[in-house]
Amino acid sequence: MAQATIRPARRGRALNPQARPGNWLTILVYVILTAWAMLALFPIYWMFKNSFEPAMAFTVFPPNLLPFNPSLDNYKLLLSRTPMARWGFNTTLVSVTRTLGAIFFGALAGYAFAKLKFLGREVIFWALMSTLMIPSFITIIPQYQVVRALGWIDSYAALIVPGLTGGVWAMFLMRQFVKTLPTELIEAARIDGASEFGIFVRIILPLMKPGLAVLGIFTFMGNWNNFLWPLLVTSSINMRVLSVGMALIRGGIGEANILVMGQVMAGSTLVAIPMIVVFLVFQRYFLQGITIGAIKG
Amino acid sequence: MARLSSTATNSTSRRANPNWLAGLAYVFKKSNKWGYVFIAPLVLDFLVFTVYMVFYAVQLSFQEMQAGQFVWIGLNNYTQVLQNPLTWNAMRNTFIYTLSVVVLGLGAALVLSELIFRRGTRTQVFYKSAFYLPAVVSSIVVALVWTWIFNPFFGILNAVTGIFGIPKQNWLGNPDLALASLILMAIIGGGGSSIVLLTASMGGIPTELYDAAKIDGASEWTRFTRVTVPLLRPTLLYLFVTGFIGNFQVFEQVYVMTSGGPGFPPATDTVGFRIYDMAFRSVQFGGAAALSLLLFLVILVFSVFQFRLFAAELEY
Numbered sequence: 001m002a003q004a005t006i007r008p009a010r011r012g013r014a015l016n017p018q019a020r021p022g023n024w025l026t027i028l029v030y031v032i033l034t035a036w037a038m039l040a041l042f043p044i045y046w047m048f049k050n051s052f053e054p055a056m057a058f059t060v061f062p063p064n065l066l067p068f069n070p071s072l073d074n075y076k077l078l079l080s081r082t083p084m085a086r087w088g089f090n091t092t093l094v095s096v097t098r099t100l101g102a103i104f105f106g107a108l109a110g111y112a113f114a115k116l117k118f119l120g121r122e123v124i125f126w127a128l129m130s131t132l133m134i135p136s137f138i139t140i141i142p143q144y145q146v147v148r149a150l151g152w153i154d155s156y157a158a159l160i161v162p163g164l165t166g167g168v169w170a171m172f173l174m175r176q177f178v179k180t181l182p183t184e185l186i187e188a189a190r191i192d193g194a195s196e197f198g199i200f201v202r203i204i205l206p207l208m209k210p211g212l213a214v215l216g217i218f219t220f221m222g223n224w225n226n227f228l229w230p231l232l233v234t235s236s237i238n239m240r241v242l243s244v245g246m247a248l249i250r251g252g253i254g255e256a257n258i259l260v261m262g263q264v265m266a267g268s269t270l271v272a273i274p275m276i277v278v279f280l281v282f283q284r285y286f287l288q289g290i291t292i293g294a295i296k297g
Numbered sequence: 298m299a300r301l302s303s304t305a306t307n308s309t310s311r312r313a314n315p316n317w318l319a320g321l322a323y324v325f326k327k328s329n330k331w332g333y334v335f336i337a338p339l340v341l342d343f344l345v346f347t348v349y350m351v352f353y354a355v356q357l358s359f360q361e362m363q364a365g366q367f368v369w370i371g372l373n374n375y376t377q378v379l380q381n382p383l384t385w386n387a388m389r390n391t392f393i394y395t396l397s398v399v400v401l402g403l404g405a406a407l408v409l410s411e412l413i414f415r416r417g418t419r420t421q422v423f424y425k426s427a428f429y430l431p432a433v434v435s436s437i438v439v440a441l442v443w444t445w446i447f448n449p450f451f452g453i454l455n456a457v458t459g460i461f462g463i464p465k466q467n468w469l470g471n472p473d474l475a476l477a478s479l480i481l482m483a484i485i486g487g488g489g490s491s492i493v494l495l496t497a498s499m500g501g502i503p504t505e506l507y508d509a510a511k512i513d514g515a516s517e518w519t520r521f522t523r524v525t526v527p528l529l530r531p532t533l534l535y536l537f538v539t540g541f542i543g544n545f546q547v548f549e550q551v552y553v554m555t556s557g558g559p560g561f562p563p564a565t566d567t568v569g570f571r572i573y574d575m576a577f578r579s580v581q582f583g584g585a586a587a588l589s590l591l592l593f594l595v596i597l598v599f600s601v602f603q604f605r606l607f608a609a610e611l612e613y
Contacts (some may be wrong), residue, residue, distance in 0.1 A: 029412050036409060037427035039485055044434065046453065047442040062456030118332035119325040124340070131347055135546050135596060137572045137589040141348060141582055144352035165342040196331035225435035227549050232577065237466040243437040247553050261445060268438040279433045283426055286433075290493045 047272065051075070051265040058258045074266035084267060086238050087245040094159045094241060095223040096229075102166025102219040103212050109165070110174025111204050115186055117198075123174075128168045136228075143234050158233035159241070170215055176292055177211030178204065214289035217282050221275055242271045357586035367583075374587040384588065386562035387571040388595070390476055391545055394567065398483045399540040403533065403565065405484065405490035411521060413492070414499045421496065429489030440553035443482045448553075472560030479565055491536050498532040499525065537598050541604055545596055548573060568592050 004268040050058070052070035057063070060199070078084055113125050114116075142160055165171075181204065189199045230241045240248065246267050279286055358368040358374050372572045378384050410459035431439065446454050448466035455465045468478040494514065502525065510520045526533075551557060557566035557574065566574075576585035 015356060033409065033412055033424050036405075037424060040428055040431050040488070041448065043442045043486065044431065048447065049440070050445065059451060061451050062459065063453050063579070069521060105338045105342075110334045112335035115467045116329045116332035116335065118328035118330065121332065124336065128339075128343060129353075131343070133349065133542065133593075133596060133600065134351065135542075135589065135593055137546060137569060137587075138354045138593055139347060139350040140588060141576050141586050142350040143574075144576075145353070145357075145582070146350075151377050160347045165339045165340065168339075168343065171339055196335075198523060200335070221433055225437070227435070227437055227552075228573070243435050246435075246441060246596065247437050258448075258451065264441055265445070269444050272434045275433045275435070276430065279426075279430060281535075283422070286429065287422070287425060287493050290429075290490045291497045 044272065044276070047214065047265050047268050049261060051269040053262055053265075055259045055262055058261045066203040069295050075270075076169040078263040078266045078270075081263070082245065082249060082267070083238055083240075083241075084245070084270065087240050087242045088270070090156075090159070090239065091243075093156065095220050097160050098164060098166075099216050100225045101160075101164040103216050104172045104235075105165035106170030106215055107174045107178075107208065107212060108200065109171040109203065111200055112180050113171065114175045114178035114181060115181075115204075126198075127238045129172065132168055132172075132230075140228065140232070142228075147233055153233055154235050154239045159230055162229075166215070166219060170219065173215050173292065174208070174211060177208050178212075181207055208287070210288070212282075213282065213285045214292065218289055220278065222276060224275055246271055307337050307494055322567065354586045354589060357583055359562045359583070361583045362580065370583070374583045375591075378584055378587050378591065382562065383566065383571065384591075387566045390565060391547070391567045391569075394476060394483075395541055395544040396482055396548060397480045398487065398544045399537060402484045402487050403482075403536055403540065405489060406488040406495060406536075407526070407529075408534075409488060409494035410492050410499060414496045415534065425489070425493055426498070428492050431486035432489045435453070436549040437513055437553055438483070439486060440550045444551075444554050447478055470559050472564040472572065475559055475564045476554055479547075482550065483547075491540070494532055494536060495529060498529050502528050534603065541599055542596050545569075545599075546591070568595075 002009055050068055051074055052072070054069050054071065054073065057068045057240060060068075084131045100194060147153060147158045147162070150157075152161075183202060187206075189203055192242075194202070225243060226241070227243045227247070231247070234240050234244065237245075246264070249264065249267060357367070359369060359371060360369075361370045361374065361402075368432055409424075409428065413421050416424075446452050449455065449465060449467040449470060452468070454468060458466065466474060469475050489514055506524050506528070510524050513524065546569045547567050549569040551567050552573070555565040557563040558563075559569050568588065572585045572589050575581045575588060
């Protein structure tokens with residue numbers, strides 16, 4: 001980290017030996033970074049700001065950058081006109097169940113692949129890994145056929161069951177975490193007469209809390225934002241999830257109808273806020289998860 | 298396990314089959330059977346919802362629905378999909394979209410990573426979080442907000458371009474602009490995870506290399522192009538391949554913002570949207586399955602191609 005303070009000064013001198021070391025260069029760097037950050041965050045601000053605006057604010061051109069006449073009317077109208085609350089419940093139920101499933105089964109399988117020795121372990125592991133590249137579009141059509149044949153359309157089973165174990169990615173992420181734990185711990189527990197499942201629950205799970213947090217956060221986010229599968233397997237308005245409900249509201253309202261744009265923005269805000277809060281609270285795990293999930297082998 | 302299995306294979310050869318089997322049986326006897334129990338739920342889920350489904354998709358791709366029954370029609374779905382100009386239009390759109398988003402997005406991410414790397418930890422975390430935040434928001438929501446930003450009459454983008462004297466544009470309704478608009482949207486919100494990974498990899502480059510380059514009189518730019526970028530090649534390859542695979546399946550933005558349109562041939566019709574459209578709007582499950590398998594083939598070929606390209610450049 002000492003480097004962190006030395007490098008900028010050094011690079012300034014290298015480029016411009018006469019002037020005072022790169023002050024204006026450093027400023028330029030911050031200007032570029034801040035401009036890009038504002039650009040990236042602007043749509044989120046715009047959604048938030050517009051969700052409080054009255055309908056007439058949407059027909060002003062050029063639009064006001066700052067809040068014009070903020071109120072909660074859009075939210076009230078949206079909640080009274082659509083089953084937003086029910087969609088929120090459905091989304092939460094599905095996301096929480098699937099996250100718990102991914103954490104438990106992913107950790108269980110990841111632990112087995114990392115620490116237990118059994119015939120065919122490497123073969124099975126690589127067979128699983130080799131399917132990571134298969135696009136979801138291949139499996140989604142037959143999955144839909146099967147779920148329909150089972151009579152699961154428009155049920156929680158259809159939303160929850162396929163892929164409940166978190167899939168290969170969850171297992172892989174957990175395996176990476178368990179690998180870093182000392183094997184001696186497991187062997188000592190085994191000598192003490194602990195059962196294999198007991199070792200997993202009492203020794204492994206508590207030690208891999210950071211890993212479980214990373215997996216949990218990413219699975220929750222993926223499920224909260226999931227769209228195509230819930231769109232296909234639900235049909236009644238009360239079984240929709242938030243993302244599908246929002247997309248269909250827009251479709252029902254029609255693009256041209258600017259008068260309800262405020263409600264679309266309010267709904268969008270309600271869908272986005274929980275994930276933004278989760279991100280801000282668990283930032284560390286997000287940044288960690290991106291790095292760990294990417295390490296191959 | 299690794300050691301056990303290697304001794305088992307070493308001590309045997311192909312002609313001594315019984316020994317080989319005995320070796321496997323021995324390894325199996327020594328195996329921790331709980332391993333099988335622990336991986337069983339995942340393997341079961343995998344066998345039912347992935348392996349079986351892939352076989353089902355292959356089977357579907359040779360069939361057609363006739364009077365409520367699936368009938369075997371050989372390669373007809375494939376020939377029809379390949380002869381359909383809409384398929385090639387979607388492929389072309391998807392390639393333009395994917396390559397633009399991945400190349401431009403990765404370029405921007407590389408520059409931004411270089412700019413935030415070696416700032417203080419807090420500064421780094423602040424900017425990384427700002428760049429990553431859009432990625433946690435549902436792509437449906439992002440698409441809804443951008444639809445409003447792109448609005449031809451009251452959208453803010455037209456207000457911004459108006460400052461530069463550009464007349465109002467129908468960003469999503471003009472066949473010449475629609476795909477570019479989707480690309481712009483993807484690049485602006487999409488750099489976060491690349492930047493996190495690139496800065497992490499930059500941290501792994503030994504400082505001595507920069508010092509040596511500096512002693513040799515290399516300029517800041519030379520050090521970036523000759524030291525940083527080559528050493529980041531594995532990370533760049535990873536981001537390129539995963540970015541390609543991910544973006545090639547673009548669907549939600551198209552569904553919400555353009556429905557594949559505007560114009561003919563539809564300007565933002567992508568392979569993912571085509572599959573959805575065939576299967577769930579036109580109820581051509583067989584044709585959609587065939588197209589989804591072609592999508593996989595393209596992804597596979599391109600991933601291998603990219604690995605070879607990068608690997609070839611590594612050997613000099």
